[in-house]
Amino acid sequence: MTPEGWRGRVLRGLRTLPEPRDEAAIRAALAVRDLVTGRRPPPPVRPAKPVKPVEPVAPPKPLPGAMIRRPTGLPAVTSLPEEAEWAMPQGISGSGRPVRSLYQTGAGAGQKYDIDLLEQLNAEYRDRRIVPNPPSYSDTALAEAARRRVRWVNDMVGLAGLRTLEIGCGNGFEVWSLAHNLGCDAHGVDVTQYRPWDQLAGERVHFECADLAEGSPYEPNSFDRVLSFTVWEHVTHPYAMLKATYDLLRPGGLAWIRANLHAGPQASHRYRDIWFPWPHLLFTDQVVREWDVANGREPIGHAWVNRLSWLHYEYYADLLGFEVAHRAFTETPIDEDFYSRFEDVLGRYPRTDLRRDYLLMVLRKPA
Numbered sequence: 001m002t003p004e005g006w007r008g009r010v011l012r013g014l015r016t017l018p019e020p021r022d023e024a025a026i027r028a029a030l031a032v033r034d035l036v037t038g039r040r041p042p043p044p045v046r047p048a049k050p051v052k053p054v055e056p057v058a059p060p061k062p063l064p065g066a067m068i069r070r071p072t073g074l075p076a077v078t079s080l081p082e083e084a085e086w087a088m089p090q091g092i093s094g095s096g097r098p099v100r101s102l103y104q105t106g107a108g109a110g111q112k113y114d115i116d117l118l119e120q121l122n123a124e125y126r127d128r129r130i131v132p133n134p135p136s137y138s139d140t141a142l143a144e145a146a147r148r149r150v151r152w153v154n155d156m157v158g159l160a161g162l163r164t165l166e167i168g169c170g171n172g173f174e175v176w177s178l179a180h181n182l183g184c185d186a187h188g189v190d191v192t193q194y195r196p197w198d199q200l201a202g203e204r205v206h207f208e209c210a211d212l213a214e215g216s217p218y219e220p221n222s223f224d225r226v227l228s229f230t231v232w233e234h235v236t237h238p239y240a241m242l243k244a245t246y247d248l249l250r251p252g253g254l255a256w257i258r259a260n261l262h263a264g265p266q267a268s269h270r271y272r273d274i275w276f277p278w279p280h281l282l283f284t285d286q287v288v289r290e291w292d293v294a295n296g297r298e299p300i301g302h303a304w305v306n307r308l309s310w311l312h313y314e315y316y317a318d319l320l321g322f323e324v325a326h327r328a329f330t331e332t333p334i335d336e337d338f339y340s341r342f343e344d345v346l347g348r349y350p351r352t353d354l355r356r357d358y359l360l361m362v363l364r365k366p367a
Contacts, residue, residue: 111344113283115291121276129275130265130332139171139196146173150181153227156326157254157362159184162224165248167241168231172200172207179204187218212248213240220247225254230358232259232313233267233305239316245363246320252367254325257360262307263349264357265332269303277335278354280305282345310359317363326362331355 111117135145153159160182169175169188173196178186185204188197193209201207208217213235226245235241245255260267265277270288273295279288285301292299310329317324334355339346346354 111342113287113345115287115294118274118279118283118287118291121279122274125275129271130277131271134272142171143173143177146177147181149229150174150177153225153256154182157225157256159225163187163222164225164227165189165218165223167212167226167228167245168234169207170194170231171196172205174227174229175207176200176202176205187223189217212244213237216244216248218248221250223248223253224250225256228255228257228259230258230260232257233262233308234303235306238306238308238312239319242313242316242322243320246322246365249365251365253365255322255361255363255365257313257363259308259313259359259361260305261310261353261356261359262305263309263353265354266357267303267305269305273297277332277338278342278346281349282342309353310356313359313361317361321366322363323366324361325364326360328360329356330358330360332357 135141150159159178161184163185164178164187166175166178166186166188169190171194172188175186175188178184179202183204187206187208189208189210189212191209191211193207197207210217226249232238232241249255260269263278263281268274268278268280268288270279274288280302288301289299292301310327314324314327332355334351339354
């Protein structure tokens with residue numbers, strides 16, 4: 001058999017190996033190298049012997065800190081022997097003492113992120129607020145927002161007549177609208193019980209106060225659709241919540257999730273009072289609490305938001321076996337002058353993440 005033929009045979013065999021393939025992949029790569037370069041002749045072809053069936057063995061768990069799957073496309077190289085001589089610099093002193101730098105970032109940048117700066121920036125942005133018209137929390141406004149949201153999701157994934165679950169349902173207006181306008185068997189769950197639940201609950205409107213990341217009151221594989229509107233950023237254990245979502249969906253079911261991203265301009269959730277972008281990246285909670293007190297407000301600081309980027313969501317979805325059926329972002333253009341003034345802090349974040357406020361994902365549980 002030619003070296004090319006042997007190479008194909010080795011590669012086909014490699015694809016049939018169980019995970020993890022690290023050691024097997026290395027051995028196979030070395031065998032291919034030897035065959036192609038002619039370092040030794042290929043072994044004689046022998047008739048295949050019958051193989052005794054064996055019970056499947058689960059792959060070993062990776063060691064703490066180890067990569068789950070190492071890259072296998074690296075070139076074959078020869079390691080240097082431990083005893084090989086290695087030249088070392090001699091007579092060097094002053095290591096770690098810079099002479100000059102083109103950049104000055106971090107604490108050494110000289111900018112003091114205190115109440116005075118917060119007040120100054122708020123005054124500058126009074127007439128060009130990051131959110132000019134914040135949504136109202138009145139009952140009428142919440143009901144109207146629920147109508148828009150439910151129609152939006154229905155137009156994307158279809159909800160009519162299905163068994164649905166809203167994670168983080170809040171006051172429950174979306175759940176009620178699902179049942180009364182689309183004929184859904186509609187369920188809502190939240191870690192906080194809200195007063196309107198008793199008024200909205202009915203034959204097809206159900207509410208539960210529970211943390212799905214800790215335990216679920218629902219049977220597995222029991223929902224056709226899961227919905228969540230800008231709640232995931234407030235979840236303490238987002239991966240556990242996403243796993244619970246996967247478990248609750250029926251095969252072929254869809255999860256429609258919209259989440260506020262941590263590095264986005266609005267993620268502090270204080271845009272009613274703080275009008276410039278990224279206050280949560282520039283100012284600590286303590287500074288904002290002190291500012292609240294100085295202005296006669298309850299010291300609440302920034303809203304608690306986990307630090308997931310959109311890549312975390314995609315990684316978690318892939319890890320659980322979800323298919324990403326749709327992905328989109330709501331973005332706010334970067335204020336370049338503002339960015340330049342505070343690049344010592346904002347420059348630590350990818351610019352792509354700094355302009356992405358919201359992530360919308362539709363995840364499918366494989367049928």
